[in-house]
Amino acid sequence: MSRAAALLLAIAAPALLGQAEPAKPVLVPDVSQRDIEIVYSFTGADLLLFGAIVYPGGQAPEPGDKPADVVVVLKGPVQSVLVREKEKVAGIWVNADRMRYRSAPSFYAIASSRPIGELVDARTRAIYELGLDSLQLSPASGAAPAIQARFDSGLVDLRRRNGLYYESPGAVEITGRVLYRARLGIPARVPVGRYTAETFLIRDGRVLAAAVRPIEIRKSGFERFVANAAEHYSVPYGLAAVALSVLLGWAAGALWRRA
Amino acid sequence: MDLYLPIANLSVNALVIVALGFGVGLLSGMFGVGGGFLTTPLLIVYGIPPTVAAASAASQVTGASVSGVFAHFRRNGVDVQMGAVLVAGGMIGSLAGAWLFAFLQARGQIDTVIAIVYVLLLGSIGGLMLYESVQAIRAARAGKPMRAGKRRHHPLVAALPLRWRFYRSGLYISPLAPLILGFFTGVLTVLLGVGGGFILVPAMIYLLGMGTAVVVGTSLFQILFVTAWATMVHATTTKAVDIVLAALLLLGSVAGAQIGARLALRARPEQLRLALALMVLVVAFRMLLGLAWRPDEIYSVELM
Numbered sequence: 001m002s003r004a005a006a007l008l009l010a011i012a013a014p015a016l017l018g019q020a021e022p023a024k025p026v027l028v029p030d031v032s033q034r035d036i037e038i039v040y041s042f043t044g045a046d047l048l049l050f051g052a053i054v055y056p057g058g059q060a061p062e063p064g065d066k067p068a069d070v071v072v073v074l075k076g077p078v079q080s081v082l083v084r085e086k087e088k089v090a091g092i093w094v095n096a097d098r099m100r101y102r103s104a105p106s107f108y109a110i111a112s113s114r115p116i117g118e119l120v121d122a123r124t125r126a127i128y129e130l131g132l133d134s135l136q137l138s139p140a141s142g143a144a145p146a147i148q149a150r151f152d153s154g155l156v157d158l159r160r161r162n163g164l165y166y167e168s169p170g171a172v173e174i175t176g177r178v179l180y181r182a183r184l185g186i187p188a189r190v191p192v193g194r195y196t197a198e199t200f201l202i203r204d205g206r207v208l209a210a211a212v213r214p215i216e217i218r219k220s221g222f223e224r225f226v227a228n229a230a231e232h233y234s235v236p237y238g239l240a241a242v243a244l245s246v247l248l249g250w251a252a253g254a255l256w257r258r259a
Numbered sequence: 260m261d262l263y264l265p266i267a268n269l270s271v272n273a274l275v276i277v278a279l280g281f282g283v284g285l286l287s288g289m290f291g292v293g294g295g296f297l298t299t300p301l302l303i304v305y306g307i308p309p310t311v312a313a314a315s316a317a318s319q320v321t322g323a324s325v326s327g328v329f330a331h332f333r334r335n336g337v338d339v340q341m342g343a344v345l346v347a348g349g350m351i352g353s354l355a356g357a358w359l360f361a362f363l364q365a366r367g368q369i370d371t372v373i374a375i376v377y378v379l380l381l382g383s384i385g386g387l388m389l390y391e392s393v394q395a396i397r398a399a400r401a402g403k404p405m406r407a408g409k410r411r412h413h414p415l416v417a418a419l420p421l422r423w424r425f426y427r428s429g430l431y432i433s434p435l436a437p438l439i440l441g442f443f444t445g446v447l448t449v450l451l452g453v454g455g456g457f458i459l460v461p462a463m464i465y466l467l468g469m470g471t472a473v474v475v476g477t478s479l480f481q482i483l484f485v486t487a488w489a490t491m492v493h494a495t496t497t498k499a500v501d502i503v504l505a506a507l508l509l510l511g512s513v514a515g516a517q518i519g520a521r522l523a524l525r526a527r528p529e530q531l532r533l534a535l536a537l538m539v540l541v542v543a544f545r546m547l548l549g550l551a552w553r554p555d556e557i558y559s560v561e562l563m
Contacts, residue, residue: 042263043270080563084367092375092550095367095559154558161556188263188270219265226265230498238494241502242487245322245509252513253326 025068026054027211029199034213036186037220044188047074047215049111049197050181068203069113070172070180071130074215076107076164077193083155099151100140106191107164108135111171111182119202128200128207132156132165163187192218266501267311273507275305280511284323287512288519289526290535293320293454293482296381298508300542307504309370313452314493314500319508320454321486323516324479331476338427338473342480344434345441345459349485352445357492360450367561373451377546380447384457385539388532395529428469428477436467441481448489454482457539 029051036045049072081104087096112119116131125134135156139148159165164187172182180199194214201209219227229237262273279301287294295316302312331337363369419433440462444455459478463469469477494500523531 038263040263041261043261082367082561082563084559084561086554086557086559088553092371093552093554094371098367100563151558155560158556158558158560189268191268223263223265226502230266230494230500230502234495234498235491237502238491238500241318241494241500241505242321242490244502244506245318245490246325246487248506248509248513249322249325249516250329252322252517253329256326256517 024208025056025201027199027201027209028052028054029072029197029211029213031197031213031215034215036215036217038192038218038223039221040223042188042223045186045217047184047186047197048181049074049184049199050179051199051211053178053180053201053209055178066203067174067177068201068208069119070174070182071110071112071116071119071200071202072172072182072184073130073196073198073200074107074109074184074186075105075129075196075198076190076217077105077195078103079106079191080104081155083151085151085154097147099143099148101155102138102140104137104155105135105165106193107186107195108132108159109166109168109184109186111168111184113170113172113174113180115169116167120205120207124205124207128198128210130200132160132167162189164190186217190217262503262507264307264311264501264504266499267307267504269306271305271307271504276504276507277511279305280319280508281515282511283319283508284512284515284517285519285522286515286535286538287323288516288521289523290519290531292456292535293323293486294512295320295448295451295453295486296377296457296539296542299452300377300546302504308499309373310364310497310499311501311504313373313450314490314497315504315508316452317448317454317486317489317493318500318505319512320452321483321490322509323512324454324483324486326513326516327479327520328476328483331479334476335427336473336476337480338425338469338477339480340423341425341428341430341437341469341473342477342484344437345444345477345481346484346488348438348441349445349448349481350488352442352447353449353485353489353492354445355442356446356449356489357496359446361496371550374546374550376447376451378543378550380458381539381543381546384461385536385543387461388536389540392529392533392536396533399527399529425469427473428467430467430469432467440466441485444481445485445489448485449492452489454486456482 029049032048033045053068081101083099083101084095085097086093089096110116110131116125120130125131129136137152137155156165172180174180194216197213197215199211200207218224260273261270263270283294283297286297298316298319299312302316303309328337360369363372419435421433421435422431423434424431444459447453447455456478459481460474463474463478464471490500
């Protein structure tokens with residue numbers, strides 16, 4: 001309720017203040033969940049990214065004007081990764097060549113109101129990292145461009161098949177040229193950390209406005225306790241695992257003998 | 260019923276894991292093996308990261324061997340002295356295994372090495388068991404009693420210095436022999452997440468020449484302690500033991516093991532051995548195919 005009120009206020013504010021300067025439109029984005037807690041029943045999350053486009057003067061563009069497009073990008077924390085490539089050596093498939101990347105996103109999802117290739121050119125896509133072929137993976141080793149490209153596409157393809165990277169063109173719905181909404185799914189096997197939801201307003205191949213909202217994904221309750229214990233109290237954790245297995249094994253034996 | 264695994268970082272169907280544990284437990288109860296050689300590959304096929312699979316499968320083997328050890332103790336079927344030497348070797352071996360694991364992981368060859376070791380071990384032992392059980396079944400059909408092989412230890416074992424008396428096993432041999440044997444199974448436990456019973460039992464019979472009355476109990480005794488120790492090694496080095504995954508596997512396997520042990524009483528031992536041999540060979544063949552076939556994923560990603 002208060003969020004809706006804030007939204008209304010944000011839309012109305014420029015009009016109330018009687019903004020003189022015909023500035024660029026502004027985005028007022030929000031997400032359905034700012035904190036995602038991983039508990040035992042976590043099977044992934046469905047995130048609603050929505051908001052309003054605030055035009056200067058509080059006036060939505062006339063139906064005759066060229067409509068603006070909205071792109072939303074949900075990005076996970078960057079990781080330093082090593083990508084290995086298998087090769088057939090002496091009849092068996094073994095890891096041979098490898099490539100190091102300093103900052104590959106652990107999760108990347110992009111939704112847009114139209115296919116991203118129709119909205120902006122390759123240079124703009126590269127600047128804002130819009131689309132799977134425009135990710136800044138920052139390879140750590142200087143390899144030949146052809147090899148580099150092979151590894152880049154290998155990494156992106158692998159993560160796409162794991163559901164960690166995806167594009168969903170047409171998933172952004174724009175209502176009355178001022179409100180937009182997009183639904184993005186996050187699979188269960190994403191790492192925890194700080195995610196960002198970026199929203200871009202694009203018209204005539206130019207990014208008119210951009211806004212970022214952080215989203216925190218963390219383990220909670222028992223899951224957090226277990227992960228924390230395994231990391232920081234590894235000896236008691238290991239003892240607990242051993243005790244559990246001995247106890248269950250012994251209990252089953254004792255129960256069955258009585259039965 | 261979906262359940263999130265806090266260390267593996269993914270959501271699994273809990274019933275599938277319990278059923279997997281039950282199936283493996285059933286087989287382990289029937290054949291007297293820990294079943295780790297099945298659990299680890301099956302978990303990997305299900306999508307659990309290999310390190311987490313190997314680390315968590317070890318605790319399932321611990322659970323499966325507990326009731327067996329108690330049962331054999333009641334029957335006086337454990338040579339504690341021999342077991343202690345094997346366990347000592349196994350503990351040193353699992354530390355060496357952890358070092359080897361880290362080394363191979365850094366080289367990116369851990370998965371290949373695990374698969375090759377599986378193929379070689381399972382292939383050779385499965386082949387030997389198949390041969391032996393077919394011979395036994397043929398002999399039984401012909402009505403001839405099997406020629407009981409003379410119980411003796413391998414000449415190599417006799418050549419080792421320093422001799423101890425192992426009364427329960429009826430042996431006077433160097434403790435270095437079981438120590439080395441324990442060492443190798445310890446390496447395998449950490450590397451593959453297996454208890455090593457399928458190597459230990461034949462080695463105790465054919466290499467050490469132990470009396471069959473104490474072989475199974477003593478091997479279970481060693482497996483119990485070494486898998487527990489391997490769980491500790493994994494918990495402190497790779498930090499990949501998923502206690503939720505282990506609990507699910509245990510729930511299924513301890514129940515399965517009890518039922519399997521009762522089923523085993525109704526079957527003939529040589530037929531059980533034949534079935535186990537075939538199963539071991541199938542797993543080995545599947546692993547071999549995995550090595551030779553073009554994999555679905557040419558690329559793999561490792562976090563740094």
